[in-house]
Structure formats: structure tokens, C-alpha cells
Amino acid sequence: MTMKSPYRIIYCLNQFFGGLGGEDKADHPPCIFDGPKGPAILLQQRFPEVQVVKTVVFGDNYIAGKTDVAVAEVLALLRNSIDFSGADAPHLLLAGPAFLAGRYGIGCAAICKAVQEEFGLPAVTAMHPDNPAVAEYRKEVLIGVADKDVMGMEEGLDRMLALGKKLIHHLPLVPEEDNYILQGRRQNYFTQKSGAERAVEMLLRKIAGLPYRTEYVMPSFDRVPPAAPLSDLSRARIALVTSGGIVPRGNPDRIESASASRFGTYSIKDVAALSSEGYQSIHGGYDPTYANQDPNRVLPLDVIHELLTEKVFGSLHPYYYATVGNATSVARARDFGRDIGQRLVADGVQGVILTST
Amino acid sequence: MLTIGRTWVRDLKFGREWSLRDHILTIEKNGLRTFLLGRDSRIEKLVISLARPGESVRILCVKDVIQPWSKAKGKPAGAGLRQVLSNVTVVTCGKIVGFQEGIIDMSGAGASYSPFAETFNLVLEIGVSKKLTAQEHEECVRESGLAAAEFLGKAVLCQPPDKEESFAPLASPVDPLLPRIAYVYPLLTQGLLHDSYLWGKNARNGLPQYIEPHLLLDGAITSGNCVSACDKNTTWHHQNNPIILELFRRHGRDLNFVGVLLTCEPVRLAQKEEAVAKVIEIAGNLHLQGIILSKEGFGNPDADQMMLIRKFTEMGVKTVAISDEFAGADGCSQSLADTTVEADAIVSVGNANERLLLPPQTVIFGPVSDLSRLAGAYPQSLHADGSLEIELQGIIGATNELGAQTLSCREI
Known part of the structure; x- marks a missing residue:
């Protein structure tokens, strides 16, 4: 990028750094100015290649109190004053640094998130790692590490711009070098040593009481509280859901045998039991011979009908839902579960029998 | 020798x-x-x-x-x-x-x-x-x-x-101050096309057991697994187990390699618990300070690995375990099907869900x-020009959990 086409930047500040006033102006709704204000002026002085085209200023309280409303107002201000597809479209939005200021941090991060989603514009903020906004926004917003207070202003500005340039030019972030808050995304990379060499080295350090760094920090698992028991099973509508990969033969929805990207919905109206001619398992990770011989072994429709005849429960939902659990990520499985759950609730189902492989 | x-x-x-x-x-x-x-x-x-x-x-x-x-x-x-x-x-x-x-x-x-x-x-x-x-x-x-x-x-x-490379018997004396380290080597033994073979016989029976690493380098284990390509330990990997080679390389210098505990990865919880108890029992006689723990496969075997880590930690033995990750194509999901707080020293050999476009x-x-x-593939994997979109999961040995590769994974 030459001096003729500088980095055009939109800057966001709170009422204090934007020059509106102190705590007395903390309820001020967002407003927009041409050119730089406060720290944005400093940024432009430090980096001649930067041109701050607009500065958005918002009251801390206002944005932290009604974030959705305030962010929508910011988006409207930007939409009305900037042509995001024209020749002079901005390259980047910067917000902060917010240091340890919680309300300011939320404002900066929420605007960054909205602007990148709404306009596809790269956006960066900076704050102290203990700023409460970090926990809420770090996965979606690129946050540079900043000091506790304004003493770290210049460092914070430099860091935000450096990170912004990386986003603009699609350069990879390097955790050890780029001084940003990690975003919870796992990425592969090649090291110098084999896994076996790293393992032995790590063990010798661990035994010797020397510091070592695990390459994967254990996540804390979700615990799902079980739903209350059904009050009257004899009247309950029951559905079948499986992650065991039982689908109509031919796999009409082409569900993958690993890392499933979808689930299927299949009618079992008037089907008393699953036949090996009509159904099959498409689940990787286990030998499907026995499941294919008798698909009821994974999705027990035959037994369900026996119980229905015995009036153990009220009625059977006429559809079953199926996907493949093999290598399917937890995040995706959660999406499937939520989606299937909503459909079942909408269809008046009270109980579900979940089977796996 | x-x-x-x-x-x-x-x-x-x-x-x-x-x-x-x-x-x-x-x-x-x-x-x-x-x-x-x-x-x-x-x-x-x-x-x-x-x-x-x-x-x-x-x-x-x-x-x-x-x-x-x-x-x-x-x-x-x-x-x-x-x-x-x-x-x-x-x-x-x-x-x-x-x-x-x-x-x-x-x-x-x-x-x-x-x-x-x-x-x-x-x-x-x-x-x-x-x-x-x-x-x-x-x-x-x-x-x-x-x-x-x-x-x-x-x-x-x-x-x-x-x-030529020679491997002296482990019984030869070494500096008694060196830490005593064993290698805990699980084989996938789930049946249903997920089997490993010891001396040509299905390894579902007879494990866990203590075994001299020399026997393993001499081809004792062969693979019969249809587990995912990326973390299937092929026969070649068993013949060239990089953990055994690395422990031998540092034996007598940085550590005292006391042998291998060959164990299984069965399906049922009771079998898993039984196998872990047996490993711990054998390990009790070896006066260990640390173990390296490998893995084969993912998902179900995560439970075997976590159980072993927990039990070894409880007995005061330091553990390092090697595992791959299934963190989703975007890397944002939890990587393992089971975890334990004691698993504080993991070597990650890569996220197998990463998507690649191969020419x-x-x-x-x-x-x-x-x-x-x-x-690892999907219906649209093969493109008209012959390029192939596939998860790392589909490449043989890509995230080998004996640590044969240099791939790793980190949070960004």
C-alpha cells in the first residue's frame, strides 16, 4: 500500500477519550465525527500511513446498558455516512484501547463484532486480559493485549494497528509473537520435533519439577441437567433419535460416515420394525455387520412397538431422527440436538429414546 | 542384544x-x-x-x-x-x-x-x-x-x-539416580474390524502384559485395524515405534527405560476398568517415576487414556500422554470425548478435522x-478437476498417536 492509498480507518472511542466529557456524559448515545479524535489523532501522528476517516463516540453506560440498541445505532450511523463498497471504502475499524474499563471494553468489543458481521470489515480492539469483555467476546473479536491504564496507550495503539494490518492482508496470527488474546480456535502447525520426542522431553521436565507446557488444556465439559421424569408414561408421546447411523437403505440424505454435517428425518408411520432390506448403518468407526443384519439392534423400533401394544406409553412419534456420531464435533452435535429438540417439542413429544452405536 | x-x-x-x-x-x-x-x-x-x-x-x-x-x-x-x-x-x-x-x-x-x-x-x-x-x-x-x-x-x-543400531538388554546397570520410565502402549482391541495382533494372534486376549521393547522392535505387533486413517497405527508404525526408539536413545543418559506395558482398548466400561487395574498392578512392581502413554484411535479410546492418566497420577507416577484432536473443521469444538483434570501434560499431534484441498x-x-x-471424505470430496477435499483424518498416519509426525496443534 503506497502513501497515495493510506489505511482508511474508522475509530471508536468512549465519551471520555472522544472528548465529550466524563461520567456526566456516560449516557450519551453514539455519535459520529469526521476525522480523528483523541487517541486516533495520536495514532495518525505515529503512523503516517494511517488516515482516520470517521470517529464514533459513545457513552459507556449507554452502550453497556443497552448494548443491542446502541450497536444498532452505531451501525446506522456508519451505514448513513460511509460507502462500504465504494473506491474510498474503509479498510479497518479500531476501537479502544479500553484498558481495564469494563463498560468501555464491552462497547469496543460489541461494535467490532457487529461491524465485521454487518459490513465484512476487519475490526480490532485492545484491552487488558482481565477486562470483563474479554471472556464474552474473545472468540469472535480480535483483541490486542493492552495495559491496565492509559500509561499503555501508545503500546495499545501500535498493537491494534499491527493486528489490523494482519487482518487486512490475511496474514496468519502467531500466538507467541502477536500479543493478542487467544480466540479458542485450534490450529495445526508443524513443529521441529516429532510427537515422541516432545513427549519424552515433557515427561523429563515434569519429573524434574521444571516448567512445561501442555499442548492441549483440558476443557471443562458441559453437564446437562436431566429433564424431570415423565409424570404419566402411559399418555406420553415418545420419539426415537439415534447417532448410530441407521438410515433408509441407499442413505438418501448422504449423511457422512464420519464428521456428519447433517441429520436425517425419516417416517416410520406404519413401520413395525426395521428390515435389513429397508435400512442400513452408515456409521464409520465400527463394523456394521450386526447392525445391518438387524437395524433394530441400534434403533429398537421392534421393541418399541411391542411396548406400544402393551400400552406402556401413549403414542409413537411417526418420524425418527438419525445422524452419525463418529468424529462429529461436540459443537455440531449440540446444534443437531438443539434443532431436533425444538422439532420434537413443537410436535408435542414428551420423551425421547436416544441410541448410539 | x-x-x-x-x-x-x-x-x-x-x-x-x-x-x-x-x-x-x-x-x-x-x-x-x-x-x-x-x-x-x-x-x-x-x-x-x-x-x-x-x-x-x-x-x-x-x-x-x-x-x-x-x-x-x-x-x-x-x-x-x-x-x-x-x-x-x-x-x-x-x-x-x-x-x-x-x-x-x-x-x-x-x-x-x-x-x-x-x-x-x-x-x-x-x-x-x-x-x-x-x-x-x-x-x-x-x-x-x-x-x-x-x-x-x-x-x-x-x-x-x-x-546397524544395537539395543542392549534393559537389565544392564544404569545410573540409579536416573528417573525410571515405562512406556504404556495401548492397542486398539475393540473387535468388529478394530483389532491388533500380537505374535499373529488377536491381541484381545492376554493383555495387559509387561513386554520387552526388543520384542516390539522385532515385529511382535501387526495391525488389523479399520480405524480412522490418521490415527491408525499401521504395522509400519508398530515396527518403528518412535516412543520406544526415543526412550532407547535417551536410556542410560537422561532416563532409565524399564520396559513396556502393552495394554488394550476394549469397548465395555467394565473391561476398560479391568484393563487399567491390571496395568496399574503390573506398574506397581516397577517403581516408576513416569510413563509415556500413547493411543490408537479416538472417541471411545479417549476414555481408556483418561482412566490411565487418572490412575497413574493417583499412584504418584508422572504421566505424559499423546493424543490427536477432533476440534471440528473450524477448530472451535472440544477436542476429546473424555477428559480428566489430571491430564495436564498432553502432546497434541494435530486436529484431524482440519479440511484440506489436495491438488x-x-x-x-x-x-x-x-x-x-x-x-474424512464427503459426497462432494472429489472435484471435477481431480482435486480432493478431505479432512486430515483421511490421510494415513497424519496424526499418529505414537508421535511419529512433527504436526502439532495450538490455540490461536
């Missing part, structure tokens, strides 16, 4: 007779064909091909990879000279048995993920009678591959190796029709 004699080749070709001259390995194709068809009448189709490093070749539906070897008669297992062709393999491939065969690309982006893009590969595409069950199909291909590797080794390994390869070995059914 076990000595491994390694010989390297610089080319691999077909010719009229078997030979290894000037580091050029010549394979007499008809002789090999006659041998393999003669020993197993279940083979209906056999295509023998070569795949060299850097060639535009893609091998599909790979089942196993084996290092050719030769052992002088009369020497017991774990002792004497074992000769191997260090950078030559036998690769078996063919119609899919259990969804989880994989691919090897000899050039392009995929080549950097598999150790077998760097080796000279003799590829056997084996087709069997349709009457066979999946289990018989698997057995036929497995045994044919092993037979071919032994046949090849015997045919050409008759001169002194390029390099087209000119020559394809193996059944293209089965490609989209491989674990």
Missing part, C-alpha cells in the same frame, strides 16, 4: 529378477504375483504398482503399510540381527472394508502429512471374492500384505546393512468409487 540393520534405497523398479544393487531395488513382479495368489485363493484381483516420493500419485483406500524385513534363522525374537528396508514399504489397498481406510498422496500438500510420501512404496491393490465376509476380507488383505513384506525382505536383504494427482491407485465413503 537386538541389532536392527537398516538399508536405504534410492530407487525402486520392476525387473526380471529380484535384486538390491547400488541401492536400487528391483522387484520381480510376476514372482510376487505368483507367490501371493498361490498362498491365498481368496484373492480375485491383484494389481501391483510402485509409488515413489514426489510422483504425482494418489493411493486410495489404504489398509496397512508394512516395512519389509528379514531375520536370520535360529535367532530368537528380540535378539540377533533384524534387517529392514528402511525407506521401502508394502502398502495394501482395495475396496473398502470398514469405512476407515485412508489415502496417501506422493506429492502436493497432502504429502507433507504422511510419512509414506517419503518412502518407496510397493502398492498391492487386492480384490477378494464377493462371497467373503468383511472379517475374511480384512484377514485376506492383512495376511497378504505381511507375506509380501516378508517375501520382499528375504529376497533382497542378503548383504550387510548400510547402518489432483496424475495416477490413482485403488478404488476411486469408494473414495467419498472414506472417513
Whole structure:
């Protein structure tokens, strides 16, 4: 990028750094100015290649109190004053640094998130790692590490711009070098040593009481509280859901045998039991011979009908839902579960029998 | 004392007779064909091909990879000279048995993920009678591959190796202050096409047990697994277990390698608990300070690994475990199916859900029709120009949990 086409930047500040006033102006709704204000002026002085085209200023309280409303107002201000597809479209939005200021941090991060989603514009903020906004926004917003207070202003500005340039030019972030808050995304990379060499080295350090760094920090698992028991099973509508990969033969929805990207919905109206001619398992990770011989072994429709005849429960939902659990990520499985759950609730189902492989 | 004699080749070709001259390995194709068809009448189709490093070749539906070897008669297992062709393999491939065969690309982006893009590969595409069950199909291909590797080794390994490496018995005294370390080596033994073999017998019975590492380097374990390609421990990986080699390399210098606890990865919880208890019992007699723990497969075996970590930590033994991750294509999901707080020293060998776009390869070995059914592929995997979109999961050895590769994973 030459001096003729500088980095055009939109800057966001709170009422204090934007020059509106102190705590007395903390309820001020967002407003927009041409050119730089406060720290944005400093940024432009430090980096001649930067041109701050607009500065958005918002009251801390206002944005932290009604974030959705305030962010929508910011988006409207930007939409009305900037042509995001024209020749002079901005390259980047910067917000902060917010240091340890919680309300300011939320404002900066929420605007960054909205602007990148709404306009596809790269956006960066900076704050102290203990700023409460970090926990809420770090996965979606690129946050540079900043000091506790304004003493770290210049460092914070430099860091935000450096990170912004990386986003603009699609350069990879390097955790050890780029001084940003990690975003919870796992990425592969090649090291110098084999896994076996790293393992032995790590063990010798661990035994010797020397510091070592695990390459994967254990996540804390979700615990799902079980739903209350059904009050009257004899009247309950029951559905079948499986992650065991039982689908109509031919796999009409082409569900993958690993890392499933979808689930299927299949009618079992008037089907008393699953036949090996009509159904099959498409689940990787286990030998499907026995499941294919008798698909009821994974999705027990035959037994369900026996119980229905015995009036153990009220009625059977006429559809079953199926996907493949093999290598399917937890995040995706959660999406499937939520989606299937909503459909079942909408269809008046009270109980579900979940089977796996 | 076990000595491994390694010989390297610089080319691999077909010719009229078997030979290894000037580091050029010549394979007499008809002789090999006659041998393999003669020993197993279940083979209906056999295509023998070569795949060299850097060639535009893609091998599909790979089942196993084996290092050719030769052992002088009369020497017991774990002792004497074992000769191997260090950078030559036998690769078996063919119609899919259990969804989880994989691919090897000899050039392009995929080549950097598999150790077998760097080796000279003799590829056997084996087709069997349709009457066979999946289990018989698997057995036929497995045994044919092993037979071919032994046949090849015997045919050409008759001169002194390029390099010898000796492994002294562990009983030799070392500095008593060095930390006592064992290697806990789980084999996938879930049945249903997820099996490993010890001395040619299904390893589902008889594990856990203490075993001398020399026996393992002498080919005690072979693979019969249709588990995901990326973290399947092929026979080649068992023959060249990098953890055993690394512990030997540092034995007597930085640590005291006291041996291997070979264990299983069964399916049922009660079996898992029983196996872990047995490992702990054997380990109790070894006065250990630390263990390295490997893995095969993912998901269900995560539970075995976490249980072992927890129990060893409880007995005061420091653990480091090697695992791959399934963190989703975007890397944002939880990586493992089971966890424990004691697992505070994990070596990550990569996120197997990462999606790759591999460039087209000119020559394809193996059944293209089965490609989209491989674990890690999807219906739209094969593009019109021959490029292949696939998860890392589908590449043989890409996230090997014996730590053979340099791939790792980190949070960004």
C-alpha cells in the first residue's frame, strides 16, 4: 500500500477519550465525527500511513446498558455516512484501547463484532486480559493485549494497528509473537520435533519439577441437567433419535460416515420394525455387520412397538431422527440436538429414546 | 542384544529378477504375483504398482503399510540381527472394508502429512471374492500384505546393512539416580474390524502384559485395524515405534527405560476398568517415576487414556500422554470425548478435522468409487478437476498417536 492509498480507518472511542466529557456524559448515545479524535489523532501522528476517516463516540453506560440498541445505532450511523463498497471504502475499524474499563471494553468489543458481521470489515480492539469483555467476546473479536491504564496507550495503539494490518492482508496470527488474546480456535502447525520426542522431553521436565507446557488444556465439559421424569408414561408421546447411523437403505440424505454435517428425518408411520432390506448403518468407526443384519439392534423400533401394544406409553412419534456420531464435533452435535429438540417439542413429544452405536 | 540393520534405497523398479544393487531395488513382479495368489485363493484381483516420493500419485483406500524385513534363522525374537528396508514399504489397498481406510498422496500438500510420501512404496491393490465376509476380507488383505513384506525382505536383504543400531538388554546397570520410565502402549482391541495382533494372534486376549521393547522392535505387533486413517497405527508404525526408539536413545543418559506395558482398548466400561487395574498392578512392581502413554484411535479410546492418566497420577507416577484432536473443521469444538483434570501434560499431534484441498494427482491407485465413503471424505470430496477435499483424518498416519509426525496443534 503506497502513501497515495493510506489505511482508511474508522475509530471508536468512549465519551471520555472522544472528548465529550466524563461520567456526566456516560449516557450519551453514539455519535459520529469526521476525522480523528483523541487517541486516533495520536495514532495518525505515529503512523503516517494511517488516515482516520470517521470517529464514533459513545457513552459507556449507554452502550453497556443497552448494548443491542446502541450497536444498532452505531451501525446506522456508519451505514448513513460511509460507502462500504465504494473506491474510498474503509479498510479497518479500531476501537479502544479500553484498558481495564469494563463498560468501555464491552462497547469496543460489541461494535467490532457487529461491524465485521454487518459490513465484512476487519475490526480490532485492545484491552487488558482481565477486562470483563474479554471472556464474552474473545472468540469472535480480535483483541490486542493492552495495559491496565492509559500509561499503555501508545503500546495499545501500535498493537491494534499491527493486528489490523494482519487482518487486512490475511496474514496468519502467531500466538507467541502477536500479543493478542487467544480466540479458542485450534490450529495445526508443524513443529521441529516429532510427537515422541516432545513427549519424552515433557515427561523429563515434569519429573524434574521444571516448567512445561501442555499442548492441549483440558476443557471443562458441559453437564446437562436431566429433564424431570415423565409424570404419566402411559399418555406420553415418545420419539426415537439415534447417532448410530441407521438410515433408509441407499442413505438418501448422504449423511457422512464420519464428521456428519447433517441429520436425517425419516417416517416410520406404519413401520413395525426395521428390515435389513429397508435400512442400513452408515456409521464409520465400527463394523456394521450386526447392525445391518438387524437395524433394530441400534434403533429398537421392534421393541418399541411391542411396548406400544402393551400400552406402556401413549403414542409413537411417526418420524425418527438419525445422524452419525463418529468424529462429529461436540459443537455440531449440540446444534443437531438443539434443532431436533425444538422439532420434537413443537410436535408435542414428551420423551425421547436416544441410541448410539 | 537386538541389532536392527537398516538399508536405504534410492530407487525402486520392476525387473526380471529380484535384486538390491547400488541401492536400487528391483522387484520381480510376476514372482510376487505368483507367490501371493498361490498362498491365498481368496484373492480375485491383484494389481501391483510402485509409488515413489514426489510422483504425482494418489493411493486410495489404504489398509496397512508394512516395512519389509528379514531375520536370520535360529535367532530368537528380540535378539540377533533384524534387517529392514528402511525407506521401502508394502502398502495394501482395495475396496473398502470398514469405512476407515485412508489415502496417501506422493506429492502436493497432502504429502507433507504422511510419512509414506517419503518412502518407496510397493502398492498391492487386492480384490477378494464377493462371497467373503468383511472379517475374511480384512484377514485376506492383512495376511497378504505381511507375506509380501516378508517375501520382499528375504529376497533382497542378503548383504550387510548400510547402518546397524544395537539395543542392549534393559537389565544392564544404569545410573540409579536416573528417573525410571515405562512406556504404556495401548492397542486398539475393540473387535468388529478394530483389532491388533500380537505374535499373529488377536491381541484381545492376554493383555495387559509387561513386554520387552526388543520384542516390539522385532515385529511382535501387526495391525488389523479399520480405524480412522490418521490415527491408525499401521504395522509400519508398530515396527518403528518412535516412543520406544526415543526412550532407547535417551536410556542410560537422561532416563532409565524399564520396559513396556502393552495394554488394550476394549469397548465395555467394565473391561476398560479391568484393563487399567491390571496395568496399574503390573506398574506397581516397577517403581516408576513416569510413563509415556500413547493411543490408537479416538472417541471411545479417549476414555481408556483418561482412566490411565487418572490412575497413574493417583499412584504418584508422572504421566505424559499423546493424543490427536477432533476440534471440528473450524477448530472451535472440544477436542476429546473424555477428559480428566489430571491430564495436564498432553502432546497434541494435530486436529484431524482440519479440511484440506489436495491438488489432483496424475495416477490413482485403488478404488476411486469408494473414495467419498472414506472417513474424512464427503459426497462432494472429489472435484471435477481431480482435486480432493478431505479432512486430515483421511490421510494415513497424519496424526499418529505414537508421535511419529512433527504436526502439532495450538490455540490461536
